[in-house]
Amino acid sequence: MQEGTIPLTANIPTLEQLLALAKGHTDAEGRLDGTQMSLPVVLRVSPDSFKFKPSAHSKTASPDSKESNDSNRRNSDAESEDVNELDFEYNHELDPETHTDQQRHDHAVLRLAAQVIATTQFPVGFPTETVYGLGANACSEAAVANIFYAKGRPADNPLIVHVSSLRMARSVSSDAAVLGEGESAGAGAGGRATYGALLKRHWPGPLSVLVPRCERQIPAIVTAGHGLVAVRLPAHPVARALIGLAQTPVAAPSANTSTRPSPTRASHVRDDLRGRLLLLIDGGDCDDGLESSVVDALRSATVPPELSPTSLQTTPTTAVIPHRIPPCLLRPGGISIEMLRKIKGFEDCVVWSPKLPSANKNDTIAPVTPGMKYKHYSPNVPLVLLESHQDETLYSKQQYREAISIAISARISAFLEKTPTKIITSPATIVILRTLSQSDFALNLPRSLPPQVTILQKSLGDSTAKVAHELFAALRDCETLYLNCLLVFIEGVAEADEGLAVMNRLRKAAGETIFFHE
Numbered sequence: 001m002q003e004g005t006i007p008l009t010a011n012i013p014t015l016e017q018l019l020a021l022a023k024g025h026t027d028a029e030g031r032l033d034g035t036q037m038s039l040p041v042v043l044r045v046s047p048d049s050f051k052f053k054p055s056a057h058s059k060t061a062s063p064d065s066k067e068s069n070d071s072n073r074r075n076s077d078a079e080s081e082d083v084n085e086l087d088f089e090y091n092h093e094l095d096p097e098t099h100t101d102q103q104r105h106d107h108a109v110l111r112l113a114a115q116v117i118a119t120t121q122f123p124v125g126f127p128t129e130t131v132y133g134l135g136a137n138a139c140s141e142a143a144v145a146n147i148f149y150a151k152g153r154p155a156d157n158p159l160i161v162h163v164s165s166l167r168m169a170r171s172v173s174s175d176a177a178v179l180g181e182g183e184s185a186g187a188g189a190g191g192r193a194t195y196g197a198l199l200k201r202h203w204p205g206p207l208s209v210l211v212p213r214c215e216r217q218i219p220a221i222v223t224a225g226h227g228l229v230a231v232r233l234p235a236h237p238v239a240r241a242l243i244g245l246a247q248t249p250v251a252a253p254s255a256n257t258s259t260r261p262s263p264t265r266a267s268h269v270r271d272d273l274r275g276r277l278l279l280l281i282d283g284g285d286c287d288d289g290l291e292s293s294v295v296d297a298l299r300s301a302t303v304p305p306e307l308s309p310t311s312l313q314t315t316p317t318t319a320v321i322p323h324r325i326p327p328c329l330l331r332p333g334g335i336s337i338e339m340l341r342k343i344k345g346f347e348d349c350v351v352w353s354p355k356l357p358s359a360n361k362n363d364t365i366a367p368v369t370p371g372m373k374y375k376h377y378s379p380n381v382p383l384v385l386l387e388s389h390q391d392e393t394l395y396s397k398q399q400y401r402e403a404i405s406i407a408i409s410a411r412i413s414a415f416l417e418k419t420p421t422k423i424i425t426s427p428a429t430i431v432i433l434r435t436l437s438q439s440d441f442a443l444n445l446p447r448s449l450p451p452q453v454t455i456l457q458k459s460l461g462d463s464t465a466k467v468a469h470e471l472f473a474a475l476r477d478c479e480t481l482y483l484n485c486l487l488v489f490i491e492g493v494a495e496a497d498e499g500l501a502v503m504n505r506l507r508k509a510a511g512e513t514i515f516f517h518e
Helices: 015-022 070-075 101-119 141-151 166-171 196-202 237-246 266-273 397-419 466-479 499-507
Strands: 041-043 052-054 088-090 123-128 133-137 160-162 207-212 228-232 279-282 293-295 326-330 383-388 428-434 453-459 483-492 510-518
Touching: 015 101, 041 101, 041 453, 052 237, 101 123, 101 133, 101 237, 101 279, 123 237, 123 266, 133 141, 133 237, 196 207, 266 279, 266 466, 293 428, 383 397, 397 483, 397 510, 428 466, 466 483, 466 499
Parallel strands: 041 279, 123 279, 160 228, 207 293, 383 483, 383 510, 428 453, 428 483
Antiparallel strands: 052 088, 123 133, 207 228, 293 326
16 A cells, blocks of 8 residues: 555445534534544545546547546647547446446445535545645535635635536636637637647646636636636546536635645545545545646737837827737646747746736736735745755755755754754654755754754655655655654755746745855
C-alpha cells in the first residue's frame, strides 16, 4: 500500500445510510458541524476502471481513454484537431462477462458520489490530476455555500467550475462561442477573443479559462459576484466520470482547510476536513501536484487607448482607438507560460500582476480566480524560502551553495537564541528541503544546537516537474511525518516551465524569505 493511502472500504453504503451518519451532526443550515469524527466515509477506486466514449456531439470516432487526454494533447504540435473532439462521455455500461469485481465496485462508488452531488447539499472530496477537489453542484447556491463553510474559505475568493465535456462547459457561459470554433485569442467574430486553439491543445488537463458567467446556470456565489467564471475540463478519469454521472457542473476548490497546503493525497483531505466532509473518494496520489493554470483571454478584446500598455497616441485623447491587450496567465499551474505562448493568439501572453492594465479596471482589485488575494499553502510550521535573483542560476554556482549554508546556519542560531532549550520537546527536527541541489548543504551548526534536535535534508527531485509534484506533500510531511518539526527551509527554483508555479506557491506559503545576490 502506498504511503498516505487510506484502507479500502469493502462495503459501499447507500445514500440513505450515508446521510444517516450526518444526522445529529449538522447545524441549522444543514451543514456538517465537525462533531462526527468518523466522517468522511472514504471509498477507494482505481482510475483505470473508468473509460470514455465519443458523445453524440463529438465529431471523432476514437474510442475513449486516457490516451486522448492530457499528456498527448499537451505535447502535440498538431493544429488540425477539432475542438468538438473534446466531447467524450463517461462510459458507464458494464459488461458482466468482461468487467472485474474491482471495476464494478469502483463504478458503484462513483454512482453514490454522483448521487450526493446531484441530490444533496453536501460536497464530495475527489481526485483530479492537479490536487484533490472539494466538489458540489455548481448550480446550487446552498451546495456551493457548503464548500465555503467546510473549508473556512472567504466568500470573496471565487471557485473554479469543473465540467465533463465541452458541451457542459458551454452551458455555464452566457457566450458559449468563446469556447467554440475560434482558432486563437482575438480571432472570434468582431475581434472577440476565443479559446479554441488553446482548448484543442490543453483540454482535458490542468487548465482553467475565464468565460462570461451564465447567470441562469451559475449563481453569483461561485464567482464572488464577478461576471466571469473559471471553467476546467479535468483529465483525471475519476473526476470526469464523477461529473458526468452527476450530470451537473461541479464547483470545486482544493479539498483542504483554507490557507493550508493543497492536498495531493486522500489522507491530506481526511486530516484537514475530518467531521466536515461526508464522502471522500480516494483515487491515489495526484499526478501533477499543483493546481491548474488559470488563463483570461477575454481581456485581449479591444480597449480604449488609455488602458493600453503599448499606446503611443498622437491623436486627440477624445478619440477611442482600439488596442489589443494580450491574454493573461492569472495563476500559473500545470500549463506553463512557455506552453501557452506556443499557441496561436497566445504568443504574447503575460503573467498577471496588480499593475497590469485591463479592459475592466476593477480586475486589478477584485480577484476573478483563486489564489489572487489571500494567503495560501502555508504549513503549520515556520517556512523560510531561500531565493536568488531570477536572472542568476542558484544551483550551478558553488558560491550560492556556500551562501545558503551560511544563511541556514545563521538562521538556526538565531532561532535557538530565541527558543530556550528546555521548551524544545525531545526529539525535534529542523528540515531543509532541497530542490535542484542534489547534495546536502555543508552546514556550520551552532554549538548551542541541542542534542535532541536533528537536522534533516531532503531532496524534492532533480527537475522542476518533480519539485512541483512533491511540494505540497513535503510541506505536509513537515507537520506530521517528522517529529516536532521546529523550522523548515526550502530552496527556490528558477521561474521557467513548472518553476513559475512552484515559486508562486512558495512565496505565498513562506513566512520569511532570504534573498541571495551575486
